[in-house]
Amino acid sequence: MGAEFVQFSLTPILIGMFAAMACALPGNFLILRRQALIGDAISHVVLPGIVVAFLITGTVTTWPMLLGAAGAALLAVVLIEAVRRLGRIEPGAAMGVVFTSLFAAGVLLLEQSDTSSVHLDVEHALMGNLEQLIWLRADGWGSLLDPEALAHLPPELPRMAVVAAIIGLLTLVFWRPLKLASFDEGFARALGLPVTLIGLGLVTAAAAAAVAAFDAVGSIIVIAMFICPPAAARLMTNRLGKQVAWSMLFACISAIAGYVLAGYGPLWIGAASSVSAAGMVAVVSGVILALACLFGPARSRVGVAAGG
Amino acid sequence: MSSFFSALLLQGGYNAALVAIGASLLGFAAGAGGSFLFLRKRALVSDAVAHATLPGVGLAFIVMVLLGGDGRSLPGLLAGSAISAWLGLLAVEWIVRRTRLSEDAAIGAILSVFFGLGVVLLTVIQSMSQGRQAGLESFLLGSTAGMLFQDAVLIAGGGAAVVALIWILRRPMTLVAFDPGFAAARGVDVRRVDLAMMGLVLAVTVIGLKLVGLILIVALLIIPPVTARFWSERAEAVVWSAGALGAVSGYVGAAVSASAPALPTGPIIVLISAALFVLSLLFAPARGVLASVLARRAFQARVHRRQGLLALSRSEPIHDPLTVKILRRENLMRADGVATAEGRAAGEKISRDERRWSIARKQHLDTALTGRYDGLTPIESVFTADEIAHFDAAMERNA
Numbered sequence: 001m002g003a004e005f006v007q008f009s010l011t012p013i014l015i016g017m018f019a020a021m022a023c024a025l026p027g028n029f030l031i032l033r034r035q036a037l038i039g040d041a042i043s044h045v046v047l048p049g050i051v052v053a054f055l056i057t058g059t060v061t062t063w064p065m066l067l068g069a070a071g072a073a074l075l076a077v078v079l080i081e082a083v084r085r086l087g088r089i090e091p092g093a094a095m096g097v098v099f100t101s102l103f104a105a106g107v108l109l110l111e112q113s114d115t116s117s118v119h120l121d122v123e124h125a126l127m128g129n130l131e132q133l134i135w136l137r138a139d140g141w142g143s144l145l146d147p148e149a150l151a152h153l154p155p156e157l158p159r160m161a162v163v164a165a166i167i168g169l170l171t172l173v174f175w176r177p178l179k180l181a182s183f184d185e186g187f188a189r190a191l192g193l194p195v196t197l198i199g200l201g202l203v204t205a206a207a208a209a210a211v212a213a214f215d216a217v218g219s220i221i222v223i224a225m226f227i228c229p230p231a232a233a234r235l236m237t238n239r240l241g242k243q244v245a246w247s248m249l250f251a252c253i254s255a256i257a258g259y260v261l262a263g264y265g266p267l268w269i270g271a272a273s274s275v276s277a278a279g280m281v282a283v284v285s286g287v288i289l290a291l292a293c294l295f296g297p298a299r300s301r302v303g304v305a306a307g308g
Numbered sequence: 309m310s311s312f313f314s315a316l317l318l319q320g321g322y323n324a325a326l327v328a329i330g331a332s333l334l335g336f337a338a339g340a341g342g343s344f345l346f347l348r349k350r351a352l353v354s355d356a357v358a359h360a361t362l363p364g365v366g367l368a369f370i371v372m373v374l375l376g377g378d379g380r381s382l383p384g385l386l387a388g389s390a391i392s393a394w395l396g397l398l399a400v401e402w403i404v405r406r407t408r409l410s411e412d413a414a415i416g417a418i419l420s421v422f423f424g425l426g427v428v429l430l431t432v433i434q435s436m437s438q439g440r441q442a443g444l445e446s447f448l449l450g451s452t453a454g455m456l457f458q459d460a461v462l463i464a465g466g467g468a469a470v471v472a473l474i475w476i477l478r479r480p481m482t483l484v485a486f487d488p489g490f491a492a493a494r495g496v497d498v499r500r501v502d503l504a505m506m507g508l509v510l511a512v513t514v515i516g517l518k519l520v521g522l523i524l525i526v527a528l529l530i531i532p533p534v535t536a537r538f539w540s541e542r543a544e545a546v547v548w549s550a551g552a553l554g555a556v557s558g559y560v561g562a563a564v565s566a567s568a569p570a571l572p573t574g575p576i577i578v579l580i581s582a583a584l585f586v587l588s589l590l591f592a593p594a595r596g597v598l599a600s601v602l603a604r605r606a607f608q609a610r611v612h613r614r615q616g617l618l619a620l621s622r623s624e625p626i627h628d629p630l631t632v633k634i635l636r637r638e639n640l641m642r643a644d645g646v647a648t649a650e651g652r653a654a655g656e657k658i659s660r661d662e663r664r665w666s667i668a669r670k671q672h673l674d675t676a677l678t679g680r681y682d683g684l685t686p687i688e689s690v691f692t693a694d695e696i697a698h699f700d701a702a703m704e705r706n707a
Contacts, residue, residue: 036413037352040420044523086597087589092412093351093534097585100527104578107524111572127427220427224420231413262428276431282424289417293407301408 003140009263011135011154016221016255016281018160019213022167023225024251026206028244031230032182037092038077038203039226041099042210043219045076048106050214055113062155066211073207076102077200128218130259130277133157156216163212167205171244178202179240218278225251228285235296254285324566326460327519331558331577333467334516338525339532339554340474341508343547346533347485352415353400353506354529358513358522359419360396361389362426365447365517369433379433382459382518385447389522390514396422397506448521459518466515470508474547481505482543520574527578528554535585538592557581609634610684614658616640620647621655661687667699667706 023039030036046069053068076098084094137143137152144150171178180188181198189195210222233246258281263274293299345351368388369379377384396418403414474481483491484501492498509529516525536550561577590597608630616631617640625645626632635641640651647655664687669678680690687696 031410031413034410034412036410036416037355040355040416083589087534087538088595089534089537090349090351092349093346093530096351096355096526096530097534097582100524100530100578101582101585104524104527104575104582108572108575108579111575112570220420220424223416224424227413227416227420231409231417234409234413235407266432271432271435273435274431275435276424276427279424279427279431282420283428286417286421286424289421293403293409296407299407 003138006138006141006143007136008134009259010138011157012130012133012277013256013259015133015154015157015160015216016130016259016277017252018157018164019209019217019221020225020229020251020255020281021248022160022164022209023206023213023222024229024247025164025167025171025244026202026209027226027230028233028240028247029178029182029202030206030226031234032240033199033202035203036227036231037095039206039210040223041076041080041095042073042207043214043222044099045072045102045106046211046214046219048072048102048109049075051106051109051113055109062159062215065215069211069214070207072102073211074204077203077207127220127276127278128214128216130217130221131263131274133216160212160216163209167209170201170205174198174201183240217281220278220282224282224285225254228282228289229254232285232289232292232296235292235299238298250285250288254281254288258282258284321566324562326457327566327573328559328562330460330463330467331519331562331573332555333464333471333558334512334519335528335532335554335556335558335577335581336551337467337470337474337554338512338516338528339536340547340551341470341505341512342529342554343533343536343543343550344474344481344485344505345509346530346537346550347482347543347546348502348505350411351530351533352412353397354509354513355526356396356400356415356419356422357393357506357510358526358529359426360393360422361513361517361522362392362423362447363429364388364390364392364426366426366429366433367392370429370436373436382462386462386514386517389447389517390510392422393510393513394507397510447517448523463515463519466511470511470515471551473504473508477501477504477508478544478547482547486543520577524574524578528557528581531578531581531585532557535581535588538588538595553581553584557584613638614684617651617655617658618662619655620651621659623647663703664696664699667702668695671699671702 027036027039030038049068049070049072050065051068052072053064056068057064079098079102080091080094083089083098084091087094089097133154133156135143135149135153137149139149177188177193177198180191181193181195185195188198206226210226213222213225229247229250230243232250233243236246237243259277261284262277262280265280266272266274342351342354345353365385365388368385371388372381372384373379400411400414400418403409403417404411409417480491480496480501481504483494483496484498484505488498491501512529513522513525516528520528532550532554533546535553536546539549540546557577557580561580562573564580565571565573565576588596591599593599612628612631613634616626616628616635619626619631620635620641626635626641632641632645635651636643639648640654641647665678665681668687668691669681672678677690691699
């Protein structure tokens with residue numbers, strides 16, 4: 001755990017952790033509301049948003065990308081709702097129609113606009129560039145106290161940390177209405193809570209998390225973290241507070257173990273190069289979910305323990 | 309443009325014709341096969357299936373290279389993708405059956421984890437020096453330019469086999485899609501029919517990998533059935549018209565991309581099928597947006613006409629602009645708001661019918677008949693002339 005670790009692994013792991021937690025937090029509520037696949041849909045439509053932003057501004061700087069992605073995510077949510085209502089189509093199919101079409105449009109624009117020369121390609125969109133978010137100026141743990149070195153942190157780290165903190169704060173502030181609206185929408189409505197607004201706010205927070213994480217870590221981690229840690233946590237407990245805590249723990253374990261396994265795992269078994277960190281984080285979260293499915297104390301539908 | 313039409317008429321060269329035929333067969337199989345999933349309200353299962361093919365592709369490649377073969381042999385890669393997609397499906401089913409997680413959570417978990425594993429394997433392959441891995445990424449987004457004759461035969465044969473299976477299994481699958489409980493009561497093994505449905509979707513996905521890629525095949529499984537649903541209320545019609553819509557999208561898409569090489573085939577096919585969807589959403593008879601707007605306006609006009617005529621018969625002034633417009637257009641009212649002779653007659657008739665209805669609703673306890681009173685249904689269409697005469701007599705007595 002020396003200087004090299006701080007230089008090459010600390011910042012990607014931290015970014016991965018913040019991204020994982022920012023996605024898993026709204027994921028808890030999406031799963032309860034049976035909207036788990038909203039995360040999947042959002043992360044597919046982020047691609048056309050980013051391409052359009054690039055075509056308009058001609059640069060690959062952060063803010064146009066984020067705005068484009070957020071715009072696309074919002075457009076997708078609106079379109080899904082419009083198709084569902086206007087066509088009287090069940091939500092899953094409406095979602096499928098919208099996100100596959102938008103994704104196809106994104107791929108087409110991408111191929112047409114020759115953006116591949118500026119590190120904007122499908123592979124990058126899928127896998128992100130977690131491995132490249134290294135902290136070159138660091139020369140050991142001491143750099144954490146060195147303002148000169150801290151100024152050269154990868155900008156993704158503070159951005160992801162801020163997004164995770166904001167989503168955490170929002171969850172705390174709106175905890176009670178979120179909980180009520182997710183478990184029993186009818187009751188929440190009867191209490192006079194703005195249920196539709198809460199749902200929209202939740203989806204917006206999810207989109208913000210997806211968009212912020214997408215640039216740094218790619219869509220695989222985003223989709224996996226929306227679903228796997230909260231799903232595993234749901235099998236651990238019957239209480240929402242504990243579920244959220246478990247999901248945060250699982251998200252962190254996935255990010256850390258996934259990155260370490262991807263970076264160092266192949267070296268342990270004698271292979272020469274590392275494998276995709278994003279893919280590995282998703283795989284670890286899947287292993288955690290599989291274990292929860294097999295051994296989680298609240299895994300079964302029937303015979304749910306009282307109290308809990 | 310002329311190259312587009314020549315491609316459309318299969319004159320754009322051997323390869324273009326090959327791709328067009330392959331794409332339309334695949335589109336047909338995908339549309340028809342996806343219909344059952346859509347009718348069963350499980351459209352997004354195809355998303356999980358498609359993503360779950362990736363680790364199989366990667367593993368098959370690695371195994372074939374380690375065995376000393378060519379890693380890119382298509383049948384080997386397709387076999388690998390089929391196996392891993394099947395495992396993914398079983399995993400979704402296992403999670404839904406054995407835990408309290410809902411189906412969408414299971415789908416999302418499986419698709420992300422399998423896809424992640426596939427990406428890990430792809431990076432392993434990239435680091436392998438042997439085996440000419442280039443082109444493997446095309447499984448993500450599909451590539452038709454490099455389609456060989458044997459690939460086309462594989463796609464055509466597989467597509468035809470899928471369509472034949474759909475034909476054979478259409479009855480039990482329709483039954484299960486609409487009412488699994490009833491199907492079970494009729495002695496249909498719902499679980500096995502479900503698995504057969506999934507198997508068909510899986511076959512389409514695996515066949516379509518080469519053509520449109522694993523992410524966009526989902527679109528071909530979902531969009532044509534949803535589009536077809538606008539045009540029919542009958543399950544079988546939905547299935548076959550979804551197939552036809554898919555075939556048209558595949559065929560036209562292949563022709564467009566053959567005439568403009570810069571346009572990738574997969575996205576074009578998907579966007580054409582999305583365009584057909586939007587057209588149907590707007591213009592389909594009965595279920596389309598335009599049709600429901602027109603139906604709403606026609607209903608509104610009937611209500612206003614009737615209220616206007618009732619007001620005319622009572623000599624009340626009419627202020628509502630829509631009512632005024634309708635009455636004047638039909639020459640039932642003059643510009644100064646006074647009823648014409650026809651308007652008076654129509655108003656008389658309607659107010660008489662209204663009185664007849666009120667008698668009818670007092671006398672008849674048969675709500676199947678009187679329940680049809682909604683202020684718009686003509687009384688003659690519910691009661692016979694004798695009965696109406698009877699009501700008139702009752703009215704005379706009351707008066």
